[in-house]
Amino acid sequence: MPDEIAPAIGPYITCRIMASGTPLIVEGKPVNYNLPGQTDCAKVRENAAVEADKLLIGQGMSDKAKRKTFVDQALADADNFTATLSTPQSFAVAPDAPMATDAAPAAKKEP
Numbered sequence: 001m002p003d004e005i006a007p008a009i010g011p012y013i014t015c016r017i018m019a020s021g022t023p024l025i026v027e028g029k030p031v032n033y034n035l036p037g038q039t040d041c042a043k044v045r046e047n048a049a050v051e052a053d054k055l056l057i058g059q060g061m062s063d064k065a066k067r068k069t070f071v072d073q074a075l076a077d078a079d080n081f082t083a084t085l086s087t088p089q090s091f092a093v094a095p096d097a098p099m100a101t102d103a104a105p106a107a108k109k110e111p
Contacts, residue, residue: 002074004059008051009074015041016082049075 001009014031017024019041024031052071061067 001078002070005052005055005071005074008048008055009078012041012044012048012075013078013082015044016078017085020082020085022085045075 001013014024018031049071052074053067056067056070061070
């Protein structure tokens, strides 16, 4: 995520992560991202684009086409990244629990 527009794009990435069902942990605590009345992040994405454009204007980027290209690419990168996420299947195992009898031993590498 480009630093220039990170504050604008961050909420969209967070929304997409949460919408994917992937737990989001910040500073060791789960984030509960509330999407009132929404089942997708389309409105959050639209807002991110508007806010990112404002940030770029404030930073002196006057060319509208360049701003749009910059923001569109950042949002596409966010989409590509979050599209790879899925809900992990996790479980807890006690550290001293024995391995299952059907677990295959790790292969030894010959030097």
